[in-house]
Amino acid sequence: xxxxxxxxxxxxxxxxxxxxxxxxxxxxxxxxxxxxxxxxxxxxxxxxxxxxxxxxxxxxxxxxxxxxxxxxxxxxxxxxxxxxxxxxxxxxxxxxxxxxxxxxxxxxxxxxxxxxxxxxxxxxxxxxxxxxxxxxxxxxxxxxxxxxxxxxxxxxxxxxxxxxxxxxxxxxxxxxxxxxxxxxxxxxxxxxxxxxxxxxxxxxxxxxxxxxxxxxxxxxxxxxxxxxxxxxxxxxxxxxxxxxxxxxxxxxxxxxxxxxxxxxxxxxxxxxxxxxxxxxxxxxxxxxxxxxxxxxxxxxxxxxxxxxxxxxxxxxxxxxxxxxxxxxxxxxxxxxxxxxxxxxxxxx
Amino acid sequence: xxxxxxxxxxxxxxxxxxxxxxxxxxxxxxxxxxxxxxxxxxxxxxxxxxxxxxxxxxxxxxxxxxxxxxxxxxxxxxxxxxxxxxxxxxxxxxxxxxxxxxxxxxxxxxxxxxxxxxxxxxxxxxxxxxxxxxxxxxxxxxxxxxxxxxxxxxxxxxxxxxxxxxxxxxxxxxxxxxxxxxxxxxxxxxxxxxxxxxxxxxxxxxxxxxxxxxxxxxxxxxxxxxxxxxxxxxxxxxxxxxxxxxxxxxxxxxxxxxxxxxxxxx
Numbered sequence: 336x337x338x339x340x341x342x343x344x345x346x347x348x349x350x351x352x353x354x355x356x357x358x359x360x361x362x363x364x365x366x367x368x369x370x371x372x373x374x375x376x377x378x379x380x381x382x383x384x385x386x387x388x389x390x391x392x393x394x395x396x397x398x399x400x401x402x403x404x405x406x407x408x409x410x411x412x413x414x415x416x417x418x419x420x421x422x423x424x425x426x427x428x429x430x431x432x433x434x435x436x437x438x439x440x441x442x443x444x445x446x447x448x449x450x451x452x453x454x455x456x457x458x459x460x461x462x463x464x465x466x467x468x469x470x471x472x473x474x475x476x477x478x479x480x481x482x483x484x485x486x487x488x489x490x491x492x493x494x495x496x497x498x499x500x501x502x503x504x505x506x507x508x509x510x511x512x513x514x515x516x517x518x519x520x521x522x523x524x525x526x527x528x529x530x531x532x533x534x535x536x537x538x539x540x541x542x543x544x545x546x547x548x549x550x551x552x553x554x555x556x557x558x559x560x561x562x563x564x565x566x567x568x569x570x571x572x573x574x575x576x577x578x579x580x581x582x583x584x585x586x587x588x589x590x591x592x593x594x595x596x597x598x599x600x601x602x603x604x605x606x607x608x609x610x611x612x613x614x615x616x617x618x619x620x621x622x623x624x625x626x627x628x629x630x631x632x633x634x635x636x637x638x639x640x641x642x643x644x645x646x647x648x649x650x651x652x653x654x655x656x657x658x659x660x661x662x663x664x665x666x667x668x669x670x671x672x673x674x675x676x677x678x679x680x681x682x683x
Numbered sequence: 684x685x686x687x688x689x690x691x692x693x694x695x696x697x698x699x700x701x702x703x704x705x706x707x708x709x710x711x712x713x714x715x716x717x718x719x720x721x722x723x724x725x726x727x728x729x730x731x732x733x734x735x736x737x738x739x740x741x742x743x744x745x746x747x748x749x750x751x752x753x754x755x756x757x758x759x760x761x762x763x764x765x766x767x768x769x770x771x772x773x774x775x776x777x778x779x780x781x782x783x784x785x786x787x788x789x790x791x792x793x794x795x796x797x798x799x800x801x802x803x804x805x806x807x808x809x810x811x812x813x814x815x816x817x818x819x820x821x822x823x824x825x826x827x828x829x830x831x832x833x834x835x836x837x838x839x840x841x842x843x844x845x846x847x848x849x850x851x852x853x854x855x856x857x858x859x860x861x862x863x864x865x866x867x868x869x870x871x872x873x874x875x876x877x878x879x880x881x882x883x884x885x886x887x888x889x890x891x892x893x894x895x896x897x898x899x900x901x902x903x904x905x906x907x908x909x910x911x912x913x914x915x916x917x918x919x920x921x922x923x924x925x926x927x928x929x930x931x932x933x934x935x936x937x938x939x940x941x942x943x944x945x946x947x948x949x
Contacts, residue, residue: 659810671811674755674768675811678770678771678806678809681771682771682806682807682809
C-alpha cells in the first residue's frame with residue numbers, strides 16, 4: 336500500500352510529526368500557472384502564492400493528499416486554511432497556531448499546540464504516535480539539516496560552488512522525496528560536488544544574496560545568473576532557513592525539543608523581531624562577502640514588504656546595494672523583473 | 684564618425700544619431716532623430732525608426748559604427764552592438780542636459796521610475812513601479828480617452844481647475860470607474876484632470892522618498908510633456924523640476940551617448 340501523504344505550506348510545521356505518524360510529508364508549492372477559478376473564493380489582492388495553491392486545489396490537483404497542515408503564519412495563510420477547509424476535499428485539514436514572540440510562555444504555548452496536533456492526528460487516523468517514533472523521525476530530519484549545512488559550507492569554496500539554480504532543484508526535491516532516500520540523495524550529491532571541480536569563475540562574479548518571500552522556481556534566479564552574477568546565499572523559507580538548527584535528540588521531552596527548535600529557528604518575517612533578522616542578514620553579508628542584495632517579495636505579502644523597509648535601511652547603512660523586486664508567483668512579469676535586475680547588476 | 688541609440692519603449696520608439704567629433708570625449712552633435720509608435724513588431728519598428736533617423740541625419744547605415752539598444756524591446760534589435768537598460772540610459776540622457784542634478788523622474792508608457800545619479804551620470808540607485816499601470820503614461824492616456832480629451836491637451840486644461848478633487852483609487856481600472864462617477868456627479872473636466880495628475884504624482888513621490896529625494900529633479904519620458912504633471916510635482920515637492928526640450932528622447936540619447944563612449948574606449 337502506498338504511504339498516505341500529508342501536505343504542509345509553512346516551514347513552522349514540524350515535518351517530524353507528520354513522518355512519525357507514518358505519513359509521507361510533502362510541501363505544497365503550487366505550480367506558478369495563472370489562476371483560473373480561485374477568484375470565486377479569494378479576491379485578487381491576496382497573496383499570489385495562496386491564490387495559486389487554492390486554485391490548484393480547486394482544480395483537483397491535490398487529490399493525492401490525505402491531510403493538509405497550514406499555519407497562522409500570516410493572514411493570507413489563515414484565509415488559505417478557511418477556503419481549503421471548506422471547498423477542497425481533503426480528509427484532514429489543520430491550522431497550527433504559531434506564536435509571534437519567542438519567550439518561555441510562547442514555548443509552552445507552542446509545545447501544547449504540537450501536543451494537540453499529535454492528539455488530533457492520533458484520533459483522526461486511529462493511530463498512536465509514540466515518543467520512540469518521534470525520536471527516530473527527529474534523527475532523520477536532523478541528518479538532513481546536517482547534510483544541508485555541509486552543502487552550504489561547500490558552497491563557500493569557489494571550487495565546489497553550487498549555483499542557486501542547482502540549489503533550487505536540490506531543495507525542491509526535499510519537498511517530495513521520502514526522507515531516507517532524500518538523505519541518501521544529499522550524501523551522493525555532496526560526494527559528487529567534492530569530486531567535480533567546476534570551471535565556474537565565481538571570484539570574478541558579483542556575489543548576490545537573495546532574500547525575501549518564498550520562491551520555488553528558479554526563473555528569477557536564472558535572470559540573475561544569466562546576467563553573470565552568482566547567488567552565493569539564499570535566506571528564504573524555501574531555501575536554507577528550514578534547515579538551520581538541530582533538534583535536541585537527547586531531550587526527555589521530545590515534543591518540547593521540537594517546539595523549541597521550530598520557534599527559535601532563524602525567524603521568518605512574520606515573527607515579532609527585535610532585530611534578529613537584520614542581524615542574521617548582516618552576518619551573512621560579511622561571511623559570504625556579498626556585493627549586492629536582491630529582496631524578492633510576493634505582491635501583497637505585507638510581512639515581507641514591511642520587514643523589507645527595515646532590512647533595506649540596515650543593508651544600505653552597510654554600504655551594500657539593495658534591490659527590491661516584486662513577484663506574483665507567475666512567470667508573467669519576468670520582463671519587468673529582468674529590467675530591474677539588469678540595471679541593478681549594471682550599477683553594482 | 685556616427686553612433687546611434689535606439690529606445691524601444693512600451694508605447695513609442697525613438698532613435699538618436701550622434702556625430703562624434705575627433706574622438707574627443709563628450710564632443711558630439713545630434714544629427715538625426717526619429718520617433719514612432721512601437722506597435723507589435725519590434726524588429727520592424729526598429730528598422731523603420733533607424734532608417735528614418737539615418738535619412739534625417741543624411742548618413743548611410745554603414746557610417747554608423749556603434750548602436751546601443753534600450754527599452755523593453757532592447758533585446759529585439761538585431762543590429763545593435765549592445766543592450767543597456769532604459770534606467771541607465773535615461774540617467775545618462777538627463778545628466779547630459781543637467782549635469783548637476785542627482786534625481787530623475789522618468790514616466791513612460793508602462794513604467795514610472797525614480798533614478799538616483801552619482802558622479803558622471805552613473806546610476807547609483809533606482810526604484811520602479813511594479814506590474815501595474817497606476818502612475819504611468821498609460822494611466823493618463825486611458826483617462827484622457829474617458830474624458831474625451833486629446834492627450835496633449837491634458838496638461839494645459841489642468842491649469843484651469845476651479846477646485847481640488849481627490850482620486851483615491853490607485854488602480855487604473857478602479858480609477859476609471861471613479862472618474863465615471865465624478866463625471867456623472869457633474870464635476871468639471873478641468874478639475875478631474877487636475878485630480879488625475881495629482882494621483883499620478885502621489886504614486887511616484889514615495890518611490891523617490893525611498894531613495895532620499897533632494898531638490899532639483901529632472902523629469903524625462905513622455906509624461907514630462909504634460910505640464911500639469913510637472914506643475915503637480917513642483918507643488919508637492921516644493922522644488923524646481925527641470926524638463927529637457929524633448930523629454931521623450933532621453934533614453935535614446937543616453938543610449939547614443941553610451942555608444943559614443945564605447946567607441947572612444949575601443
